[in-house]
Amino acid sequence: MPAADLTRAALSAARVWLVGGGKMGGALLTGWLDHGVAPDNVTVIDPGLDQGPHGVRLAADPAAPLAEGPAPDVLLLAVKPQVMDSVLPAYRALGGGPTVVLSVAAGRLIAGFETAFGPGTPVVRSIPNTPAAVHRGMTVACANGHVTDTARATCEALLGAVGDIAWVTDEALIDAVTAVSGSGPAYVFWLTECMTQAGIDGGLPADLAARIARATVCGAGALMDASPEDPATLRRNVTSPNGTTAAALEVLMQESGGLGPLMSRAVAAATQRSQDLAG
Numbered sequence: 001m002p003a004a005d006l007t008r009a010a011l012s013a014a015r016v017w018l019v020g021g022g023k024m025g026g027a028l029l030t031g032w033l034d035h036g037v038a039p040d041n042v043t044v045i046d047p048g049l050d051q052g053p054h055g056v057r058l059a060a061d062p063a064a065p066l067a068e069g070p071a072p073d074v075l076l077l078a079v080k081p082q083v084m085d086s087v088l089p090a091y092r093a094l095g096g097g098p099t100v101v102l103s104v105a106a107g108r109l110i111a112g113f114e115t116a117f118g119p120g121t122p123v124v125r126s127i128p129n130t131p132a133a134v135h136r137g138m139t140v141a142c143a144n145g146h147v148t149d150t151a152r153a154t155c156e157a158l159l160g161a162v163g164d165i166a167w168v169t170d171e172a173l174i175d176a177v178t179a180v181s182g183s184g185p186a187y188v189f190w191l192t193e194c195m196t197q198a199g200i201d202g203g204l205p206a207d208l209a210a211r212i213a214r215a216t217v218c219g220a221g222a223l224m225d226a227s228p229e230d231p232a233t234l235r236r237n238v239t240s241p242n243g244t245t246a247a248a249l250e251v252l253m254q255e256s257g258g259l260g261p262l263m264s265r266a267v268a269a270a271t272q273r274s275q276d277l278a279g
């Protein structure tokens with residue numbers, strides 16, 4: 001069967017329990033339902049939700065799903081890292097395989113899930129991002145030695161249904177991944193907010209400043225997506241010698257150390273926080 005058909009088959013057959021239907025879990029769910037996951041194969045377990053998308057089973061805790069079955073192919077953990085330890089014991093019965101424990105939690109180590117679910121449990125630690133809701137997510141994942149090819153293909157189909165996916169074998173890389181692509185959308189939104197404020201400071205009406213800042217960030221992203229050129233070439237294409245962009249970039253690159261080192265410090269701080277969340 002061609003790979004695309006295999007992916008579609010894996011998606012339509014995958015039984016998923018989503019533990020935590022908040023911002024990240026909800027973004028994944030929206031993307032899945034738009035891209036071939038069957039609603040009646042999805043159970044969302046979240047005490048904070050009183051309704052979910054049409055056709056999806058909703059539960060406040062795992063008691064009813066565990067009693068009613070069937071066990072999921074994938075148990076996707078999308079609760080905050082800080083509550084993970086209190087959430088896991090209720091799902092212990094799913095440990096030992098074949099259910100794959102698929103975490104999207106920042107910081108939480110594969111070893112911690114192996115301990116919580118017992119020997120032989122297939123575990124995938126991943127970091128997606130919220131553009132998954134519009135099929136533009138970026139996920140990086142790392143599997144333990146109990147993840148079979150079939151289980152890996154199911155995880156790849158689920159995470160790949162909402163955007164791009166890359167696998168790494170070195171789990172330690174996931175902290176820096178979290179800092180770049182997991183948290184990264186927030187940096188871009190903050191840049192947009194800063195551009196808006198800069199426009200207002202420059203005398204623009206607030207609604208016009210917000211409109212042109214947003215359109216510029218979205219337009220630049222779309223151009224970068226569509227173009228074969230690298231970002232540095234695209235930047236140079238905007239920058240006339242001795243022109244307006246050059247004047248701005250001199251500030252961004254030189255003043256107070258420049259944006260590059262500042263971004264590196266921001267990513268280092270997020271990486272450190274991810275390491276700290278390991279507990």
Ligand SMILES: NC(=O)C1=CN([C@@H]2O[C@H](COP(=O)(O)OP(=O)(O)OC[C@H]3O[C@@H](n4cnc5c(N)ncnc54)[C@H](O)[C@@H]3O)[C@@H](O)[C@H]2O)C=CC1
Binds near residue numbers: 049083
């Ligand atoms: N928001 C983001 O951009 C990203 C988040 N993540 C990870 O995703 C996870 C969730 O983060 P968010 O969605 O941002 O948080 P959130 O607070 O929006 O969602 C967490 C959800 O968990 C639910 N919850 C709390 N206790 C529960 C329990 N015992 N059982 C089931 N559900 C329970 C809450 O009601 C809430 O809906 C975190 O571990 C975070 O590190 C990973 C990548 C990106």
Ligand SMILES: O=C(O)[C@@H]1CCC=N1
Binds near residue numbers: 106178182183
């Ligand atoms: O801020 C956080 O901890 C989560 C993980 C990556 C994005 N949001």
